[in-house]
């Protein structure tokens with residue numbers, strides 16, 4: 077079974093009507109790559125790009141001297157003010173189940189028009205929404221749940237869809253604490269509104285877990301906390317192969333500066349501890365890593381570099 081099925085994309089629906097172009101009623105194939113398939117033992121994995129988010133550079137380290145941050149950006153050949161953050165979701169097939177891990181931005185924040193393409197790109201990859209048996213949410217920020225709120229999506233999902241999320245996450249969003257974040261204006265309200273709407277629309281399909289839950293054979297979701305209280309990572313294991321999807325526990329800058337606070341972290345001190353623990357573990361066991369906001373397709377390894385870490389992108393092996 078392969079997830080990289082490019083034959084006959086479904087054309088009946090296209091949630092991204094604003095961005096998709098049509099030829100004879102079919103979505104025009106995009107010239108940019110938006111999916112990357114790999115195997116973890118017997119588990120099929122597909123990394124799908126939801127697009128990119130244009131966000132202020134200051135958000136990647138709001139506890140840092142601006143001059144130090146500016147120097148890092150320059151060293152990385154990145155612009156000083158606005159960064160394009162990748163936004164990746166993952167589809168996993170194991171034990172007859174098709175699991176979508178996070179759902180992208182959807183149409184929740186019109187100021188970020190280059191994101192929100194998950195549904196369109198799943199279709200282009202031959203993945204019908206009705207085939208998804210489970211959704212795993214690393215957390216409930218709008219760039220991770222928004223795709224489920226796009227018009228018409230709920231009706232196309234199976235009525236018995238199970239959405240797995242940490243109990244601490246649903247509880248947090250009943251009365252979320254934004255006192256330690258550093259976000260651009262408009263974001264806290266949009267995040268609150270989106271999480272509330274998501275809880276309302278999908279309440280009956282939520283399957284909460286406390287610390288960990290095996291969604292399918294070799295697909296283990298584990299709560300880390302930090303970024304949000306219910307933030308979770310997904311560990312894949314089959315035979316001797318492993319892969320971790322780290323959600324928002326690791327950002328690009330986090331390898332070299334794991335102690336820089338990301339503006340979206342609700343408990344930045346704990347988020348930094350989670351990041352260091354995870355990066356240390358992945359450096360020691362040499363397992364591959366995929367994360368939401370690492371440059372697509374984001375498959376990489378972690379090396380120790382003195383007191384910090386080094387990002388080692390995987391080779392494109394097609």
Ligand SMILES: [Zn+2]
Nearest residue numbers: 217219324368
């Ligand atoms: Zn995120």
